Amino acid sequence: MGQPLRVGVIGVGMMGADHADRLVRRIAGADLVAVSDPDVPRATELVEGLRADGAADVRVIEDPLELIADEGVDAVLIASPGFVHPEQLMACIEHGKYALCEKPLTMDAESSWEVVQAEHRAGRPMIQVGFMRRFDPEYAQMKELLDSGRLGRTLLLHQTHRNKSVPNPEFRSEMIVRDSMVHEVDVARFLLGEEITRIQVLSPAPTSAAFEGVADPQVSVFTMAGGSVVTNEVFVNCQTGYEVRCEAVAERGTAIAGRPWAGLYTTVAPDVAEDLGQWGGSVDPDFRVRFERAYDLEVQAWVDASRRGEVVGPTAYDGYASTVVCEAGMASLASGEPVEVKLEARP
Ligand code: ISE
Numbered sequence: 001m002g003q004p005l006r007v008g009v010i011g012v013g014m015m016g017a018d019h020a021d022r023l024v025r026r027i028a029g030a031d032l033v034a035v036s037d038p039d040v041p042r043a044t045e046l047v048e049g050l051r052a053d054g055a056a057d058v059r060v061i062e063d064p065l066e067l068i069a070d071e072g073v074d075a076v077l078i079a080s081p082g083f084v085h086p087e088q089l090m091a092c093i094e095h096g097k098y099a100l101c102e103k104p105l106t107m108d109a110e111s112s113w114e115v116v117q118a119e120h121r122a123g124r125p126m127i128q129v130g131f132m133r134r135f136d137p138e139y140a141q142m143k144e145l146l147d148s149g150r151l152g153r154t155l156l157l158h159q160t161h162r163n164k165s166v167p168n169p170e171f172r173s174e175m176i177v178r179d180s181m182v183h184e185v186d187v188a189r190f191l192l193g194e195e196i197t198r199i200q201v202l203s204p205a206p207t208s209a210a211f212e213g214v215a216d217p218q219v220s221v222f223t224m225a226g227g228s229v230v231t232n233e234v235f236v237n238c239q240t241g242y243e244v245r246c247e248a249v250a251e252r253g254t255a256i257a258g259r260p261w262a263g264l265y266t267t268v269a270p271d272v273a274e275d276l277g278q279w280g281g282s283v284d285p286d287f288r289v290r291f292e293r294a295y296d297l298e299v300q301a302w303v304d305a306s307r308r309g310e311v312v313g314p315t316a317y318d319g320y321a322s323t324v325v326c327e328a329g330m331a332s333l334a335s336g337e338p339v340e341v342k343l344e345a346r347p
Contacts, residue, residue: 005303008034008073010064010088012043016079016100018288019299021246023077025054026296029157030072030303034059036067037080037313065091071273075306077299078102082117082178089316093118093126097308100299102130105319109327112320113344120347125311128302129319130184133244135301136294138257142248143191145255154192157230158186159246160258162238164285165209176234177201181220184232185322185329186314187246188222193320194231199329200338209237220329221338224305241283249280260284317346 007030009020016037023032032055037043043060050058061067066092068076077097077251079089082104090105092099093115105127106112119127133139146154161180170180180200188196199222203215210216217235224230247259260283284290296314305312321343328339 003140005030006033006074008067009077011080012037036064100302109324116316116320125195127316130315131314132294134296136295142257151253153252156249158231161234162243166236178326185325188230192224196222209232241285
C-alpha cells in the first residue's frame with residue numbers, strides 16, 4: 001500500500017495520549033509525525049516519552065490548524081474537546097485530510113449538520129467518527145449474527161453502560177447524555193440498521209455518589225423507525241468498574257456482547273447453536289482497557305482505509321445523527337417526556 005500514513009494527533013488528554021501511544025506501538029502502516037495541544041509542555045512530555053519507544057521524529061505543533069495544514073501530515077486524529085471539533089473538521093475537509101474524530105462529532109446538531117454538508121460538498125468521504133464499539137469483536141460478531149437473520153427479527157436491545165466513577169464536577173446530567181449515552185445511540189443505529197425516531201430519558205433517584213443535582217443513573221428508551229425498542233441504563237458512578245454490554249432479543253434467541261467474564265453469550269432456540277459462558281472475574285474500571293482491542297482495530301481500520309483512499313466505520317452522518325438524538329435526549333431529560341427525533345435526510 002505504499003508509504004506509511006503520516007498521522008498528526010490533536011489533543012493529548014487521556015484519549016489523545018492513548019491513541020498516540022497506539023499509533024507508535026501497535027498500528028501498522030502509520031507513522032505518528034506530529035501532536036498538537038494548547039498545553040505545550042504536556043505535548044512535549046508525551047513526545048519525549050514516545051521517543052524512548054522509537055518514535056524519533058514527532059513534532060509538537062502548538063496550533064492545531066497549522067498541524068492540519070502541514071504538508072508532512074496526511075491524516076489527523078482529533079482527540080480535542082468537542083467544542084473545537086467544528087473548526088478542526090472543517091480544516092481537515094478544506095485540506096483534503098482524512099480525520100478520525102473522537103465523539104461527539106460536534107456539540108450540537110446544527111454544527112454537526114454543517115460538517116456533513118461540507119464533506120458532501122467536498123465530493124468524497126473523509127471523516128470517521130470514533131464510535132469504537134463497532135470495532136469491538138463481540139459487538140461486530142453480534143452485528144453479523146443479527147444481520148444473518150438466523151435469530152429472526154431483532155425486537156429489543158437492552159444496553160448497560162457503567163463507569164466506576166466520574167470525579168469531575170463539570171460532568172453534569174447533560175454530559176451523561178452527550179458524552180456517555182451517545183455510545184448507546186450509535187450502537188442502536190449500528191446493530192439495528194435504522195434510525196431512532198423517539199427518545200425518552202428518565203432519571204431515577206440519584207446515587208449518593210453523584211455530585212449534587214446530577215441525575216445519575218439515567219434510563220433511556222429509544223423507539224426505532226421499524227418499531228423495535230432499545231432500553232439503556234447509563235450509570236457513571238456505579239463504584240464497581242467499567243461495564244458495558246448489550247443484549248439483543250430476537251424472535252429465535254438472544255445474544256449478549258460485553259459480559260466481562262466471557263465471550264458472546266447466547267440463549268437460543270434448540271435448533272440454533274448454543275454457546276454458554278461462566279462467571280469468574282473482576283471488572284476493570286478503565287474504558288481504555290475494556291475497549292483496547294476495539295480502539296486498536298478502529299485506528300488500524302482508519303489507517304488502512306486512509307491509505308487506500310477510503311473511509312470506513314461510522315461516518316460524519318452517523319456523528320450528526322447521534323448529536324441530534326442526544327439533543328432530543330437532553331430535552332427529554334429536562335422535561336421527563338418523550339421527544340421526537342427529526343433528522344435531515346442523508347445527503
Ligand atoms: C467517555 O468519554 C467515553 O467515551 C467512555 O467510553 C464512556 O464510558 C464514558 O462515560 C465517557 O465519559
